[in-house]
Amino acid sequence: MPWLSIPFSDLETKKALNRKFEVEGIPYLIILQPDGSTLHDGVELIYRYGIEAFPFTEEKLEELRREERIKHESQTLTNLLTNPGRDYLLDQTMARKVPVDSLIGKTVGLYFSAQWCFPCAKFTPKLISIYHKIKRSLEGKGGGEDFEIVFVSNDCDQSSFDSYYGTMPWLALPSGDPIIRTLAKYFDVQGIPCLIIIDPDGKTVTKQGRNLINLYQENAYPFTCAKLELLEKEMEEEAKRLPRSNYHAGHRHELTLVSEGNGGGPFICCDCDEQGSGWAYQCLGCGYEVHPRCMRAVDPATAASVQHT
Ligand SMILES: [Zn+2]
Ligand SMILES: [Zn+2]
Incomplete structure (x- = not known):
């Protein structure tokens, strides 16, 4: 690195800085302005704007955001x-x-x-x-x-x-x-x-x-x-016709139909490994959740024979 450093042995200062700036993950770049103000998203700004981000002032960043907006509006x-x-x-x-x-x-x-x-x-x-x-x-x-x-x-x-x-x-x-x-x-x-x-x-x-x-x-x-x-409206309508609970070929317990704001929320489907939101079939105890369309309904006895992984 071509810049200055706090001595490796100076644990106290490192700890104090971590506390002061509430650093939770790295890399983390804090910009100290000549007027004493600080900016915490240095990493993000460098990634987005490169050298253009300098001197990291509010005016400069506002200008960059404006330019970006114009670029997106005139995008072809x-x-x-x-x-x-x-x-x-x-x-x-x-x-x-x-x-x-x-x-x-x-x-x-x-x-x-x-x-x-x-x-x-x-x-x-x-x-x-x-x-x-x-x-x-x-x-x-x-x-x-x-x-x-x-x-x-x-x-x-x-x-x-x-x-x-x-x-x-x-x-x-x-x-x-x-x-x-x-x-x-x-x-x-x-x-x-x-x-x-x-x-x-x-x-x-x-x-x-x-x-x-x-x-x-x-x-x-x-x-x-x-x-x-x-599509959302259609899904609401369709969900009304789905069984409230059912057994799925991939899980041994009964799964319950949940929706956003009713026990559900964004999840990763345990069947297809992709994200889901809105309606889902869930086993609360196991944290097991699948898309309604990934459900392969089986009888309870078949489900019970599924090995837990
Ligand atoms: Zn799925
Ligand atoms: Zn379960």
């Missing part, structure tokens, strides 16, 4: 996905170059993923199957509406990119393209897999594509607020 697919040396994406053959402009007017999913990532390995096949279902239903409808996904690879090398992308039926940014890092920062992607949905005008619809796919599968398309409100 072309300025998101091209750079001065490249105006195309790869398709499955890897030989054909697909112009980014050919996506204008479509709903587009930006899929941040990598072969080394375990949750990605579980989510990708599901996304592929849903992608095909959405495409088929749009073809059936006619009307020129279309959906496409672009793989934004976090793979470390070309060969992992090649073998992972080889499983996907959609387009991709070239492996290692500098725009990948820019996009991850721009959309503040905190973890993968992450699916960002862009509307036919090139504006962001939602960053929650992954959760929405898990919750509603192909019905989530086109991921707009209006569609989601409709």
